[in-house]
Amino acid sequence: xxxxxxxxxxxxxxxxxxxxxxxxxxxxxxxxxxxxxxxxxxxxxxxxxxxxxxxxxxxxxxxxxxxxxxxxxxxxxxxxxxxxxxxxxxxxxxxxxxxxxxxxxxxxxxxxxxxxxxxxxxxxxxxxxxxxxxxxxxxxxxxxxxxxxxxxxxxxxxxxxxxxxxxxxxxxxxxxxxxxxxxxxxxxxxxxxxxxxxxxxxxxxxxxxxxxxxxxxxxxxxxxxxxxxxxxx
Numbered sequence: 001x002x003x004x005x006x007x008x009x010x011x012x013x014x015x016x017x018x019x020x021x022x023x024x025x026x027x028x029x030x031x032x033x034x035x036x037x038x039x040x041x042x043x044x045x046x047x048x049x050x051x052x053x054x055x056x057x058x059x060x061x062x063x064x065x066x067x068x069x070x071x072x073x074x075x076x077x078x079x080x081x082x083x084x085x086x087x088x089x090x091x092x093x094x095x096x097x098x099x100x101x102x103x104x105x106x107x108x109x110x111x112x113x114x115x116x117x118x119x120x121x122x123x124x125x126x127x128x129x130x131x132x133x134x135x136x137x138x139x140x141x142x143x144x145x146x147x148x149x150x151x152x153x154x155x156x157x158x159x160x161x162x163x164x165x166x167x168x169x170x171x172x173x174x175x176x177x178x179x180x181x182x183x184x185x186x187x188x189x190x191x192x193x194x195x196x197x198x199x200x201x202x203x204x205x206x207x208x209x210x211x212x213x214x215x216x217x218x219x220x221x222x223x224x225x226x227x228x229x230x231x232x233x
Contacts, residue, residue: 006019006116013040017093018086018114019094020098025118029118036093042066050075050094053067066092066093077105101115120152197212
């Protein structure tokens, strides 16, 4: 299933009861989960294991939920057929968020129609979201997107820094963005730092080279941070 297909289900308010969300774009997953809860009138309830969502039919108050479960490997390995999952859910909706999916696994084949992969959005799409968060020029908005490596979650975090700094200093958000970039508060992608590091070494700019070396080391830590953030969301 594609993200667009989920969007159409939300717009028509005719939603499946079982989804598997995966991919790097965690913030988009959160937005879609909240939207599903909104249009169905079902509260989001996070659970530790999928089993907690089964046989939880609406009681006297007719309350059902959008159950969200992260990385239940025991359920994943069971590869329970979707028809059985739907039967056990009753009026509830279940969204499983999987950090990584083995394409060779039995569950991946069983849930082909339920898996929705959220990949990073392109710059033009993200521009529309970025301009809602900050009053930046086109060049700076696209620069922010590039610095955040098209990660919407990071764009939201950096945009918040820009707004707060601009308000505190009484300056425009464009000026705030430039200042924060120069100060290293908004960091460049580590990949860019590698090329700058090589250039600094060739120019014998020792202090600058050591600063960039630390940024280069961030390549590993950035990957670890992203994995950790995905696992916790």
